[in-house]
Amino acid sequence: MPQTVCSGTMFTTPSSFSPHLACAEPGEDEEAPQEGQEPGACLADGPPITSASLDTLIQNLVPTADYYPEKAYVFTFLLSARLFIPPPELLARVCELCIKQQQLDQSPLDTAKVRKFGPKILQLLTEWTETFPSDFRDEKMVGHLKDFIHRIAPCDEAYWKTLNQVLQKLSQRLALISQGEESIVKVSLNASSISDKLVAFKTKPPPIQKDMLSICNDPYTLAQQLTHVELEHLRHIGPEEFVQAFVQKDPLDGTQQPCFSDQKKKTTNLEAYVRWFNRLCYLVATEICMPAKKKQRATVIEFFIDVARECFNIGNFNSLMAIISGMNMSPVSRLKKTWGKAKTAKFFILEHQMDPTGNFYNYRTALRGAAHRSRTANSNRERIVIPFFSLLIKDIYFLNEGCANRLPNGHVNFEKFVELARQVGEFMTWKQVECPFEEDRAILHYLHTAPIFSEDGLYLASYESESPENQVEKDRWKALRSNVLAKT
Numbered sequence: 001m002p003q004t005v006c007s008g009t010m011f012t013t014p015s016s017f018s019p020h021l022a023c024a025e026p027g028e029d030e031e032a033p034q035e036g037q038e039p040g041a042c043l044a045d046g047p048p049i050t051s052a053s054l055d056t057l058i059q060n061l062v063p064t065a066d067y068y069p070e071k072a073y074v075f076t077f078l079l080s081a082r083l084f085i086p087p088p089e090l091l092a093r094v095c096e097l098c099i100k101q102q103q104l105d106q107s108p109l110d111t112a113k114v115r116k117f118g119p120k121i122l123q124l125l126t127e128w129t130e131t132f133p134s135d136f137r138d139e140k141m142v143g144h145l146k147d148f149i150h151r152i153a154p155c156d157e158a159y160w161k162t163l164n165q166v167l168q169k170l171s172q173r174l175a176l177i178s179q180g181e182e183s184i185v186k187v188s189l190n191a192s193s194i195s196d197k198l199v200a201f202k203t204k205p206p207p208i209q210k211d212m213l214s215i216c217n218d219p220y221t222l223a224q225q226l227t228h229v230e231l232e233h234l235r236h237i238g239p240e241e242f243v244q245a246f247v248q249k250d251p252l253d254g255t256q257q258p259c260f261s262d263q264k265k266k267t268t269n270l271e272a273y274v275r276w277f278n279r280l281c282y283l284v285a286t287e288i289c290m291p292a293k294k295k296q297r298a299t300v301i302e303f304f305i306d307v308a309r310e311c312f313n314i315g316n317f318n319s320l321m322a323i324i325s326g327m328n329m330s331p332v333s334r335l336k337k338t339w340g341k342a343k344t345a346k347f348f349i350l351e352h353q354m355d356p357t358g359n360f361y362n363y364r365t366a367l368r369g370a371a372h373r374s375r376t377a378n379s380n381r382e383r384i385v386i387p388f389f390s391l392l393i394k395d396i397y398f399l400n401e402g403c404a405n406r407l408p409n410g411h412v413n414f415e416k417f418v419e420l421a422r423q424v425g426e427f428m429t430w431k432q433v434e435c436p437f438e439e440d441r442a443i444l445h446y447l448h449t450a451p452i453f454s455e456d457g458l459y460l461a462s463y464e465s466e467s468p469e470n471q472v473e474k475d476r477w478k479a480l481r482s483n484v485l486a487k488t
Contacts, residue, residue: 051407058090064102083405211300225437226311228435230316231433239427287300305344367388395423399419
């Protein structure tokens with residue numbers, strides 16, 4: 001069925017959920033990282049960090065002449081730290097620590113010392129701008145970046161060049177983000193057309209309204225174009241959106257506000273992707289309910305079954321689930337005579353693959369298979385993995401709700417965020433795949449702009465196709481006819 005971004009009552013406990021994360025306090029056999037440890041000591045010289053104070057975690061992020069944090073740590077901490085400290089404040093803290101440790105506030109600077117340290121801090125800042133470019137939409141972030149590099153640049157002319165390169169690439173990334181958000185708004189405006197009045201066309205001579213089969217009658221081609229839409233949406237989703245979707249006030253923060261105000265809590269792309277899933281559900285249901293003749297409706301059902309199968313083969317599980325959900329909507333599933341005319345054996349196989357039983361055990365098995373294929377692939381075609389997105393969001397929701405951000409001793413529950421980063425990091429790998437299929441603009445335009453029925457419109461079209469079976473349905477049919485058709 002169509003999904004919402006997060007609704008706890010709908011969620012099932014993920015099979016990968018690890019209850020021990022919720023109580024990852026240092027025990028008798030496990031010492032918490034100490035404030036006085038050298039940067040990175042918990043990473044390189046000891047066991048993986050399970051918990052630590054925010055100050056210690058920030059210290060571990062700061063490079064020195066002889067130390068640079070592991071890439072996985074950088075991603076994990078930059079992803080999760082925004083729950084405790086706004087990115088501009090974090091960057092300011094990092095810069096302050098660097099200035100203090102490297103004595104960058106003294107004059108003259110120790111050029112040899114700065115040249116050993118400089119490449120490492122530049123690497124950290126570059127990684128930050130590349131992985132979380134949206135953080136730098138805040139002018140304070142860019143200001144901190146420039147100020148710090150200006151401080152060390154006199155020691156090496158190459159640092160000026162690096163600054164210009166970083167800022168140029170950052171500008172390009174931010175421009176792409178803005179373009180993506182503008183296109184989402186444009187597509188959303190076009191896609192918002194709900195035409196229940198089309199039900200009236202069912203009794204009029206065709207062709208009045210275009211349908212999918214008149215635009216594309218090849219299931220594989222449509223599956224390819226759906227993959228285009230999915231990957232385009234994925235491309236615009238930043239890793240920080242997964243954290244900001246569930247951000248809450250840090251209970252140990254003395255202020256009255258969370259790290260993100262409503263204005264800064266950007267989940268635009270994530271929400272747009274969920275809306276696309278819902279649109280595809282309703283589009284499939286509309287296409288099935290629209291034809292006046294039973295044989296035509298059965299043909300449309302068989303077509304979408306084949307499209308769903310091709311999506312499965314490609315690794316496009318999100319479109320697959322949207323198609324199955326659309327076909328399982330009540331206005332469609334009640335069309336018993338229509339389903340009786342359709343060949344549905346393949347549909348039941350696909351339903352089995354996406355069966356929610358065992359917390360979507362079959363789907364998770366297929367996803368692991370697709371992920372393995374992606375890791376060993378020689379072509380972009382084999383690298384495609386598009387997860388059932390609402391389930392991924394639910395897994396992250398449960399990880400967030402089931403595990404405390406802070407432990408009773410005030411430490412950050414870093415083990416929780418390692419698991420969060422693992423899930424988000426895997427998604428980030430999948431979203432970077434270039435779509436190998438050629439675009440068909442006519443099909444893409446139809447997918448984004450074709451009018452769809454509302455739920456009432458679907459029920460009315462369904463009743464017009466196959467008469468109500470009981471008094472409740474008859475009463476609803478009469479009410480819908482008077483409400484919907486009066487507007488046409």
